Amino acid sequence: MNKMINKLSLASLGLVLLSSSVFAHGPTPQRVDEHINIDADVATVWQKVNAFDQLDKWHPAVESITMQDEATRIVTLKSGGEITESLDESDAERHYIGYRLLTENIEAIPVSFYTIGIEVEAADTGSKVSWSGRFYRADTGNFPPENLNDEAAVKAMTEYAKSGLEGLKASLEK
């Protein structure tokens, strides 16, 4: 069952280059790492954070949530556009949820993939919530345009995390 492998000719390389995979993870992974202190106990904050289908109740950038199945949500953004996220884990002991981007929409958020974790910990007064994750720019080729490069991805992911944490705080401290 030995089979000769195709040798790629140099001429065909140009064509191959054009069809870069949207999932390609060659680029440098980027990081989001935001925190906020909330004047509410861990159990109360965790209840909100853990409700995967209720993000629209506290994230100011989110218009609505539609559940595709019990672990997959379609997030409709106020700015327009939808992204689909899937829940990887919900750890009630650690007060941690982890989820990932399942279907990208680079016009809505200029990233090609992410994994995000939100964790609630006890703080001196109330709770500390951290929003952290790893992601890749929208254009994973080696010559991304400005709106799809690392900086654009970091900016969008950081703003989304910040506004989310502020919205969570506002919803619990009102």
Add this chain to the structure above:
Amino acid sequence: MSIKPLIFCLGILPAVASADDFYISSQAGNHLSLFNSKTDEITKAVEVSAGPVMVAVDKSNDVIYLSHPEQGKLSVIDLNSFELINEIKTGGQPFAMILDSQKSQLFVTDWSRNALLVINTTSRQLVDLLAVGESPAGIAIDPDGRKVFVANREGNSVMVLDADTPDLYATIETGERPYAVAFNPINGHLYVTCVKDNSLTVIDTKTYEKTADLKPGKAPYGVTVSDDGKRFYVVNQNDNTLVEFDAGSLQIMQTIKTEKMPESVELSPDQQHAYVTNWFSNSLSIIDLQQGKQTSSIPLKDGPRMISLAQ
């Protein structure tokens, strides 16, 4: 993995690499660091060309290869001085690398061109470019059996290629999104971490069959095998853990906490410690395998990816 006796020349060349040296890439921080496992210290750190991801250390030629996928090139760095010797422009997105201990060649996966690159390590020229599956990531070699194993991340498969001729022996289905691979020369098994479905595929490289489907944890990433082939180790990026498997029973022997988003793992020469790069925490976990816990942590430059022993 043969470690040549270098002790006799230490007096003449004090800077020569020792068996206790490990090399670490920091992709976002553009650094190559040298970690000495005798003193548990970073003994050298130099700035390199942007975005280094993988490291291959060629002791017989006294060079270190770094892959820079975003620049479509490899850096060739002097093992002792850490100075840049030259660059190999490959094009595409060169990613993981493996040296052939039997022949002057380096195999490199090219993520964006779905190709396996062959570099002649004497001439430092790209000499061949072979079509593999979609988004090839991790790579391993069986130097005696003359086989190369490539994980096709988007193809959900491992390809087995001949190390000397452009022949494809087999394409084996794995779990979803296979990333890293490690070959166990003692039992002929190949371990493949599959990031998306949180599995580890075990392949018998004699029969090309998938023989087991293990559950190491969430988002399994780097994997390495002990020198005696009796254990293998996997880090789980989303669990922040290191898992030790028994290579015979395929049972988990212990699960040890690392720092945040562990990326790759290597064992100390005496096999008593594990060293784990933590991508999110920018740190190196030093783990005592007897005690089953992290005993200390060393800060690393931004975005540490790979830790590698000299081959």
